[in-house]
Structures are given as C-alpha cells and as structure tokens.
Amino acid sequence: MVIKKICCIGAGYVGGPTCSIIAWKCPDISVHVVDISETRIKQWNSPNLPIYEPQLDEVVKECRGRNLFFSQDIETGINEADLIFISVNTPTKTFGIGKGRAADLKYVESCARKIAQIASHDKIVVEKSTVPVRAAESIIHILSANKKPGVNFQVLSNPEFLAEGTAVENLLNPDRVLIGGEQTEEGRLAVEELVSVYSHWITKDKIITMNTWSSELSKLASNAFLAQRVSSINAMSALCEATGADVSEVAMAVGQDSRIGSKFLQASVGFGGSCFQKDLLNLVYIAECLNLPEVANYWQQVTDMNVHQRTRFTKRILECLFNTVTDKVLTIFGFAFKKNTGDTRESPAIYVCSHLLEEGAHLQIYDPKVVPDQIIRDLTNVNVSNDPDRIRNLISIHSDPYEAVKGSHAIVVLTEWDEFLMYEYKDMYASMKKPAFIFDGRKFLDHDSLIKIGFQTETIGKRYARNAGFSFFSLDTLKD
Ligand SMILES: NC(=O)C1=CN([C@@H]2O[C@H](COP(=O)(O)OP(=O)(O)OC[C@H]3O[C@@H](n4cnc5c(N)ncnc54)[C@H](O)[C@@H]3O)[C@@H](O)[C@H]2O)C=CC1
Numbered sequence: 386m387v388i389k390k391i392c393c394i395g396a397g398y399v400g401g402p403t404c405s406i407i408a409w410k411c412p413d414i415s416v417h418v419v420d421i422s423e424t425r426i427k428q429w430n431s432p433n434l435p436i437y438e439p440q441l442d443e444v445v446k447e448c449r450g451r452n453l454f455f456s457q458d459i460e461t462g463i464n465e466a467d468l469i470f471i472s473v474n475t476p477t478k479t480f481g482i483g484k485g486r487a488a489d490l491k492y493v494e495s496c497a498r499k500i501a502q503i504a505s506h507d508k509i510v511v512e513k514s515t516v517p518v519r520a521a522e523s524i525i526h527i528l529s530a531n532k533k534p535g536v537n538f539q540v541l542s543n544p545e546f547l548a549e550g551t552a553v554e555n556l557l558n559p560d561r562v563l564i565g566g567e568q569t570e571e572g573r574l575a576v577e578e579l580v581s582v583y584s585h586w587i588t589k590d591k592i593i594t595m596n597t598w599s600s601e602l603s604k605l606a607s608n609a610f611l612a613q614r615v616s617s618i619n620a621m622s623a624l625c626e627a628t629g630a631d632v633s634e635v636a637m638a639v640g641q642d643s644r645i646g647s648k649f650l651q652a653s654v655g656f657g658g659s660c661f662q663k664d665l666l667n668l669v670y671i672a673e674c675l676n677l678p679e680v681a682n683y684w685q686q687v688t689d690m691n692v693h694q695r696t697r698f699t700k701r702i703l704e705c706l707f708n709t710v711t712d713k714v715l716t717i718f719g720f721a722f723k724k725n726t727g728d729t730r731e732s733p734a735i736y737v738c739s740h741l742l743e744e745g746a747h748l749q750i751y752d753p754k755v756v757p758d759q760i761i762r763d764l765t766n767v768n769v770s771n772d773p774d775r776i777r778n779l780i781s782i783h784s785d786p787y788e789a790v791k792g793s794h795a796i797v798v799l800t801e802w803d804e805f806l807m808y809e810y811k812d813m814y815a816s817m818k819k820p821a822f823i824f825d826g827r828k829f830l831d832h833d834s835l836i837k838i839g840f841q842t843e844t845i846g847k848r849y850a851r852n853a854g855f856s857f858f859s860l861d862t863l864k865d
C-alpha cells in the first residue's frame with residue numbers, strides 16, 4: 386500500500402501542527418484532520434488558529450484547501466484514509482480506579498470503536514497520543530472485535546516529542562521519530578509505510594523503529610527524564626538559596642560535563658504543561674500496578690519536588706512582603722506555562738496565583754498570548770477555588786504591562802516571555818508602591834539593573850541577603 390490519504394483524529398496541539406507539517410512536506414498526500422469540537426474546527430478554518438505556535442500560520446495558509454483539510458466529518462475522514470493518526474487527549478483520570486494518576490483512555494477507545502465501525506478497507510492505525518505501555522493491545526482488541534469482515538488493521542505506536550512554542554521547528558528537525566510496530570511481516574510493512582511518510586523530509590538515521598511496547602514506554606520515559614532534570618535543578622536551587630551559591634553557575638558547571646549536557650537545567654518556579662505531570666503520574670501508576678513500589682516512589686518524587694518548588698516560591702513572596710499580602714496589589718507577568726504559547730494547562734501561574742488569592746491579594750495579570758477568559762476559567766475552576774465570585778473581584782486582566790504595574794507592591798514573573806526583558810523598569814518602578822519588589826520565578830531578568838533602579842529583587846536559586854525576611858509561615862500552611 387502506498388499512503389495517499391491520511392486522517393488525523395484530534396485537531397489539538399499535536400494533531401494540528403503535526404498534520405500541517407505532513408501536508409506541507411508531502412504534497413502527494415492528502416491530510417484530513419477531524420475533531421468532534423465544532424469550535425476548534427471553525428478556528429482551524431479561520432485566520433485565527435486555535436493555538437499559537439510560531440510559523441504555524443504560514444504553513445497552514447499554504448496547505449489548507451490544497452492537501453490539508455479540517456472538518457468534523459469524522460466518518461468520511463476515517464473511511465477514505467489509508468493511515469489514521471489517533472491524536473486525541475489522554476488526560477489523568479478524575480474518577481474511579483486510578484483517579485488522579487492513571488491515564489483516561491476513553492477518547493482513544495472511542496476512536497478505535499469508530500474506526501472499526503466505519504472502515505471498509507485495510508488501514509494502518511497509529512497511536513500518536515501518549516498512552517500507557519501496552520495500550521496498543523487494547524486498540525487491537527477493540528478493532529478486531531468490531532471490524533467489518535475482510536478488513537485488516539495494523540496498529541503502530543508513533544509518539545510525538547514536539548514541545549509547545551517550538552512545535553514547527555521540532556517537527557521539521559526532530560531529534561528522532563519513533564515508530565513501534567508488531568514484529569511480524571505485516572507489522573514491518575506497516576512500519577515501512579509510516580517511515581516513507583516521514584522520509585519526505587527526515588533522514589533515515591533519525592527514524593527509529595522498534596517493538597510497540599518499547600515505543601510506548603520510551604515516550605513516558607522521555608518526559609519523565611526531562612521533568613526529572615527540571616526537578617533536579619530546582620532541588621539544587623533551594624540549596625543555592627540556603628548557601629549563597631547561584632543556581633545558574635551550578636547549572637553551567639554541571640552542564641559542561643558532556644555526559645550530563647547543558648539543556649533543560651534552567652531553574653524555575655516549576656514545570657507546567659499538559660504532559661509532564663500527567664505522564665509522570667501515569668508512570669507511577671503503571672509501576673504501582675506492576676507491584677514495583679520503589680520505582681513508583683522514585684518517579685513520584687519528581688512531581689512532589691515540582692509542587693514543593695511552586696509552594697516555596699509563593700512562601701518567599703509572602704515572607705518578603707512582610708508576611709501579608711492581604712489587600713496588597715501584585716502584578717503577575719506571564720500566565721502561560723512557558724513562553725511562546727498561549728497554553729495554560731498545569732501552568733505554575735495557576736498555583737502561585739491561587740495561593741496569593743487565598744491570602745487576599747489583588748492580582749493585576751498580564752500575559753501577551755493567554756486570552757483573558759482562559760485566565761478567569763483557570764483561577765475560578767472548582768479544583769482551584771470554591772468561591773469564584775470572590776476570585777473574580779480580586780483579579781483584573783490587563784493588555785498593557787505598564788497599566789498592570791500601576792499602584793502595585795510587587796511584580797511576580799511567572800513566564801519567561803522575551804518582552805519582559807525589554808521593559809522600561811525605571812518607569813514601572815516610578816508607578817509602584819514602595820518598597821517595590823520583583824519576584825523573578827524564571828531567573829532571567831537583569832537583577833543588577835533592577836537593584837540599581839531601587840527594586841527589592843528576589844529570584845529562584847540565588848538569594849540577595851539584604852532582603853531575607855523573617856517567616857511566620859510554615860510550608861505546611863500552603864498546600865497545592
Ligand atoms: N500538547 C503537547 O505538546 C503534546 C501532547 N502529546 C500527547 O498528544 C495527545 C494530544 O494532546 P493535545 O493535542 O495537547 O490535546 P488537545 O486537548 O489539544 O487535543 C485533543 C483533541 O482531540 C479531540 N477529540 C477527543 N476525542 C475525540 C474523538 N473521539 N473524536 C474526535 N476528536 C476527539 C478534542 O476535541 C481535542 O480537540 C495527548 O495524549 C498528549 O499527551 C504529545 C506530545 C506533545
């Protein structure tokens with residue numbers, strides 16, 4: 386079979402950009418992205434795409450209507466395709482067995498059932514979503530139990546490694562593409578078909594093939610290792626603050642060791658995003674189910690350290706602001722979980738802001754890409770607050786950073802947006818209450834200049850001794 390038509394179920398952060406790049410690089414293949422969400426599909430067909438990713442607009446503009454199509458017509462998408470990506474969400478379960486840890490596979494299962502019901506010729510079904518190891522087994526089972534007579538399926542694992550904010554760049558130049566398949570003649574042929582799609586723009590040495598279970602587990606392992614690096618440097622940042630060391634210097638010295646490497650050692654207020662925590666918890670749950678409690682505890686620590694880091698940072702803000710923020714005005718710079726995305730899923734900003742709101746602070750929030758409604762939704766969500774009206778009265782969302790700073794006691798930087806480096810902080814300082822504080826949760830501003838202006842500056846992993854305050858707070862009083 387030569388792949389002529391691809392369908393992708395799920396037009397989200399992964400399905401949308403991945404299929405746009407496939408369509409761009411494979412003009413001989415027709416790519417149909419389908420989703421149950423009418424709003425999302427309308428946005429993909431409009432000038433305002435549902436997600437912000439640098440360079441994505443241009444790619445979509447060039448391919449849409451040519452060999453890239455977005456629609457809600459899931460049945461036609463499935464029926465016409467030779468190869469189907471399942472790229473739906475796999476969130477953490479919020480109920481029942483495995484609640485709060487296991488991956489909820491209901492969306493993946495419903496795709497498998499739909500494919501079996503609709504497909505009238507052979508298809509390659511590809512797990513693009515991040516799933517627990519051996520999820521493909523369940524997909525195969527559902528497909529074979531429900532398929533039409535004479536129709537055959539091959540199920541492959543092809544996890545995605547793109548990071549938000551750099552999705553286009555990552556898809557064009559991936560470190561590797563991973564494809565797992567059955568170790569049979571049919572399995573190998575299906576793997577080769579998918580390899581041929583990626584070979585349109587990726588060299589063969591970067592396309593790795595292996596057995597399905599290794600591929601599924603490699604995705605969870607990669608995210609766990611990446612999150613572990615962030616938690617490791619964040620654990621060091623606490624030691625730095627207590628000892629007078631500077632975490633950037635420590636990271637630089639450690640990262641120079643070629644066995645360790647310098648990437649992903651930026652200390653921060655904690656990692657966010659839709660996947661690190663979800664995939665770590667999933668890994669912990671799998672280890673527990675396999676009766677490997679020591680393995681489970683080991684990976685659990687990575688997420689525990691992340692919670693501790695957010696809490697530690699918030700506690701520091703309270704300490705410095707003379708142990709109370711009640712009725713004080715604080716400016717929040719950045720609400721997205723990292724720069725160059727409007728995504729706020731599991732953003733550390735949600736947790737830091739909700740602690741500050743609990744303490745009675747007024748928050749003036751500015752983020753260049755997150756839409757105001759999203760911020761309100763995140764901070765009034767039932768998991769965050771049980772009094773949404775009170776929260777609405779305590780927050781204001783601004784489109785001008787200089788306005789957001791007026792009359793405030795402190796600026797709290799929670800996302801590392803480049804534009805935060807360019808501001809006239811002298812002007813901001815003049816419009817703030819004194820002493821004016823900056824809490825840099827990303828350790829990326831020019832602290833020496835800020836101190837010269839008159840700011841009391843606090844950051845992660847480096848302590849400016851003159852600001853050390855006495856604490857009435859114990860970490861136990863702040864729970865994530
Ligand atoms: N966001 C990211 O950067 C990355 C995510 N992943 C993984 O990729 C998967 C998808 O993640 P995102 O794209 O972020 O999720 P998302 O939530 O942005 O998109 C998922 C889409 O699937 C749609 N959907 C759900 N069930 C459906 C069904 N039965 N039929 C049709 N459409 C359906 C939803 O309406 C939604 O638009 C997850 O497993 C995630 O762990 C992997 C790498 C990177």
Ligand SMILES: O=C(O)[C@H]1O[C@H](OP(=O)(O)OP(=O)(O)OC[C@H]2O[C@@H](n3ccc(=O)[nH]c3=O)[C@H](O)[C@@H]2O)[C@H](O)[C@@H](O)[C@@H]1O
Pocket residue numbers: 515545546547548549550608611615648649650651652653654655656657658659660661722723724
């Ligand atoms: O499975 C996924 O969803 C994706 O998860 C991450 O991508 P993403 O969450 O988009 O962004 P990252 O750049 O990994 O950042 C995650 C979080 O860690 C934080 N981080 C990252 C690096 C660092 O050195 N320090 C640090 O605090 C970021 O600010 C952010 O909050 C992985 O990098 C991707 O390879 C993976 O495909």
